Amino acid sequence: MAALQRSSGLQTFAKISMNKPIAIQRSYDHSLRMIHALLDATQVLGTLEIDGAAYEVCAEAVANHDRHTNQLTVNLRAFLRSEKQDHIGETTTPAWIPQPQTVTEHVEGGEAHEMANEIFATWKRKVSGVIPR
Known part of the structure; x- marks a missing residue:
């Protein structure tokens, strides 16, 4: 099961593995455009x-x-x-x-x-x- 949460310029990925939550954060820049x-x-x-x-x-x-x-x-x-x-x-x-x-x-x-x-x-x-x- 995975969850994605965006707050204050950060992207947080949370993953449950063996009943222990593991969180990985990456910077998220809202100004990037295509x-x-x-x-x-x-x-x-x-x-x-x-x-x-x-x-x-x-x-x-x-x-x-x-x-x-x-x-x-x-x-x-x-x-x-x-x-x-x-x-x-x-x-x-x-x-x-x-x-x-x-x-x-x-x-x-x-x-x-x-x-x-x-x-x-x-x-x-x-x-x-x-x-x-």
Whole structure:
């Protein structure tokens, strides 16, 4: 016969063996979560020239799903990335680019990836809509 008791951050396992109780304690951390990375994507939506320099307009999404709480979190941002070889990796965010956003939804694990993709698609449309033509 076995019993499980949780109290004040400890897990206690009690087992009866030959009519003598034996207790084994292990630390129990409630903050451990099953968080799964679903999406980490950057997509170039177009190019434009500013003051004679070429830039890529980029949309980015980083999505994670917490299986314990069924919470999907999608961090969204947009930026310009220089195409010049001597400025590779440099980004800038002009005023017309939408501000970074975080979207949270409660969704089952099996549907989380599809929802993250839908949120990213909506973000890309929003960013594309503000690119100066």
